Amino acid sequence: MTTAPPRQATLSPRELDPPVLPGIPVRPGLPDPSGLPELSGLPGGGLRVRTARPEDAAALAALSRPFVRSGALRERPLSLYADQASDFLVAESPEGTLDGCLGLRAHAAAGVLYNFCVAGHRQGCGTGARLLRAALAKARTRSLRTLFTATTGGGHLFLRHGFAPTPASLAPPTWAQSLDPRRNARILARAV
Secondary structure: OOOOOOOOOOOOHHHHOOOOEOOEOOOOOOOOOOOOOOOOOOOOOOOEEEEOOHHHHHHHHHHHHHHHHHOOOOOOOHHHHHHOHHHEEEEEOOOOOEEEEEEEEEEOOEEEEEEEEEOHHHOOOOHHHHHHHHHHHHHHHOOOOEEEEEEOOOOHHHHHOOOEEOOHHHOOHHHHHHOOHHHOOEEEEEEO
């Protein structure tokens, strides 16, 4: 059995070598997450990722509700979704329903990912990965150097995209202090 020769990388040196930040792990060799592959042709395909609008607030709250009930997400008021709509990237179906969301809040040169959820019928179809890649691309356009998140779950998707456990002392202080210690969340980070 023969295999095809490896493809040549076409990334610039800057894309191949993410910035090294003290205490923030860098996992070289990961694929460039800035491209947003199309989901059409895949199960659950046809979704588009866009920035949320204030009128999406009720749909964002409804999408998040099952994850709040399970304890995976903190409860947030409807007004937060409306006031901070521009923080959110959403995966919108061709029918106009929101099937996933992920918030990105800037804190100086670092960003925090929060309220990450994907509707049950879209899980395992690449929706979460697409939202995460879009958030990484958005972080780059905003010149953020590091992204942080807190997870009460395994964080497998984050780990596959180059995040690694990091101490809270490296995270933006106001965000790290806002975390509820009773939730026992792990803080993950990656260089952008």
